[in-house]
Amino acid sequence: MNAASNHQSRFAALQGQKPDAIDTPALVLDAEAVNRNMQRMAEFAAKHQIKLRPHAKLHKSADIARLQMQAGAIGVCVQTVGEGEALAAGGVNDIFISNEIVSPAKLRRVAGLAQLLKNRSGKLAIAVDSDEGIDRLALAMQTTSAAIDVFIEIDVGQGRCGVAPGPAAVALVQRLQGSARLRYAGLHAYHGGAQHLRTVAERRNAIGQAALRVAATRDALAQANLAPAIITGGGTGTFGLEAASGLWNELQPGSFLFMDADYARNERDNAQPAFEQALFVKSQVISVQDGHAVCDAGCKSIALDSGPPLVHALPGQPALIYASGGDEHGILRSATAGGPLPAVGDTVWLIPSHCDPTVNLHDAMIAVQGGLAAGAVSAVVRVDARGA
Template sequence: MNREASAASKHAWHPDLARIETPAVVIDTTVMTSNIRAMAQVASRSGVALRPHAKTHKMPDIAKQQLEAGAAGITVAKVSEAEVMADGGIDDMFIAYPLIAPSKIERAIAVGRRMKRLIVGVDSLTGARLLSASAVQHGFELEVRLEIDSGMKRTGILPAEAIMLAREIAQLDGLRLTGIYTFRGALLDGKPTLDIEAAGLQEGSLMVSLAEDLREAGIPIQDVSVGSSPTGAYAATVPGVTEIRPGTYVYQDRMTAGYGICTLDDCAAYVVATVVSSRPDEGHAVIDGGSKTFATDVQPGTFPLQLQGFGHALEAPDAVLERLSEEHGILRLSSSIVKPGDRLRIIPNHICSTINLHNSVYLLGENGISRKIIPARGMLE
C-alpha cells in the first residue's frame, strides 16, 4: 500500500455522512482544531506574528478560532472578503492585494473605519497615488505594505526597484508605509521545488535583506510578512521576519501532504461523493462530483508533486480520479471495488479553490454533523 493509502486508512467513517446530500464538503473539526493550534505554535516558537489567509475557509467563525488560538489578525485577498469578515466581527485585517479601482479603495476605507487595524497592499506608484487621494478625501490614514515579487512573477515590485518606489510612497499624504510582503510559495531559485525548507529560508532571507536596505535608505520598515503553508514554518525562523501568512494549513489538502508538511491524516476537509454509475467499463466508476465540485488548478502529473488524479479517495485508495466533466468524476479502478450507491470521501488536490465552489460545508464534530453557509464564498470583487 502506498503512503497515501496507509495514511488514509486511519480515517474513520462517521455514520452521519450517510444522510447528507452529495457532493458535499465535510470538515472534521477535531482535525481542523489540531491544525489551527499546530500553526499557532509554529509562529509562537519563532517569535513571529501569525496572520492566516482566510481564502481557504472564507468563514468568520473559523477566523475567530484562529485568532483565539493566537493569530494576530487575518489576511484576505479581496475587499468583499474583508467586508464579510468585518460583518462577522473580525477587526484586524490585511488585504494582501494591490487596490487600484477607486470604488474598491473607497470600500476598503469604509470597512477600515469599522476595524481596529486595516492594512492594504500596493505595488505601483499609480496605485499608491490613488490610495493617497482617496485617503485624503475621506480623512482616513491608510496603513500600507509594499508587495515584493520574490520569484512568483505575479504582482509585486522587483526588489531592485523597491527602494525608489518605497521613497515615493512614504512621501504621499494619507498613507503610512509600515512593511513589505511577498507570496512566493514553494519556489527555490525561481523554480518549483520539494525542498520547502530551503525555499522558505531563501524567501525569508531575501525579504529581511531588502527590509534592511530600505531602513538604511531612511524608510522605517517595521513588518516583513512572508510565508505560505508549505514554507511558512521555515521562513519564520529567519531573524527579521515578523509575520507569516499561511492559509491552506487550516484544512490541509493533498498538495500540502505532497510537500511533506502533513499527512493525509491531517487533512480536515474532504468531498463526500456518491458512485452513480459503473460505466464506462468494469475498470471505471462515475461519481456525482466533477469540475463544479473539485478544483482543477492543481493539475495531475505536474512537477514537482506529480499527483495522480484530482483527489485521493479514502475508501478506494488505489483509485485515480483521472477525469472531470462538469457534473461527473471518472474514477479509474485497480483492485478497489466500488458500486453504484457507494459513498466515497475524496481529499482534493487543492482545498482552497474547492471550498470556493461550494455554498456550504458540513462541520463534523463530537456532536454530530451540521451544515454551515460559507459567507465569503464567491466574494471576488
C-alpha cells in the first residue's frame, strides 16, 4: 500500500491529508490492515506449501495485484478479459481468467492479451467447460503466436459453470489436445456456494463433497495419462479446507484482503488465519430528524446485495444501525432505543456487506495509515478495472 500511484484525479490532493479531508461517499482502506491480511495469507500459503493466486476481481487494482505478487503470490485471477487487460496495462504479467469466455469479439481480446503477456515473458490462462468454448478459443488463438494455459472447470457443487466431474472433464481435456496453442494446465474447481455457509461444519461438508468430485476427476484423468498439473480453487470462506485436502495445489481467495460484513458473519475456522476488516465506506450525515439520521451512502456507493452495511463506530461515536434509504441515502437509527444520534455533518464509517461489488462502484480507494480517526492518506489506489 506504499506503491507510488500515478493516478491523476480529483483525489490527487488528498495525499498526506487527514481522513477528515476525504469527501463522501468514499471508499477507504485501512492500509495497515490490508498489509497484515496480505502477509497472513502469504504466510499461510508458504506454511502449507501451496501456491497462491489471489482473486483480483475484489480490488481490480494493478497496484494491489503487484503488491500481492511481491508478497509471494504467483499471479492473480480475474473474472473478465477487461479486468485482465486493465491489470496487464498496470504491469501484472501472470493472469488467470477464471471464467468462461465465448464471444468471438472477447476471444480476440483474449488472444491479444496472451500475446502481450508472452512478449513480456508472462502468461495468460483461462477456464473452459464446453466443446464450443474450446473450439472458439482455439480459433481465436490462431491469430497469435502465443499459447494460453487452459483449465477445465468442473462443477464441484455450486451448480453454476463447470462440466460434470469425471469422464466429461476427460473428454474436454482430450479435445484440448487438438490445438497446439491451448496448453492443458489442470482443473479449475471452485465452490462459490460454500464460501458463505455459516458454520465450519457446513463448509467442511461442502468442500469434502467437492474433494470427492475433484479426486474422481483427477483419477479418471490419470488413467487416461492426463493427470492435472494444477488443481486451483478455494475462496476466503474455505481455502483452509482446500489446502488441507491434499488435492488442490493452488488457492485463489480474494476477499480476505479487505473482508466484509458477510464474511465476518461466518463462524471462524481456526485452521485459517484471522483477517481484519480493512475496507470502509466513509459517509456523512446530511439530515437528522425525529428518531433517525440520514447519511449520503446509498446503493450507488455501497452494494446491498448481501444485506445492509454495518456501522463502524469509532471511540466516542454512537452505535447505529443502517437501513436502505435508496440510491443516495442510508437511514441510521440508534442501536439502543432512544439512544444518541449523530449530528448533521458528522462522519459515519460503514462496513460493506459485500466488498467486491462495492469496490466496483468507485473509481478509487483512499488508503489511510495510522487509523481512520487520526491517520493520514498514504495512497490513492485506482480501481483500474472498474466496470470492466
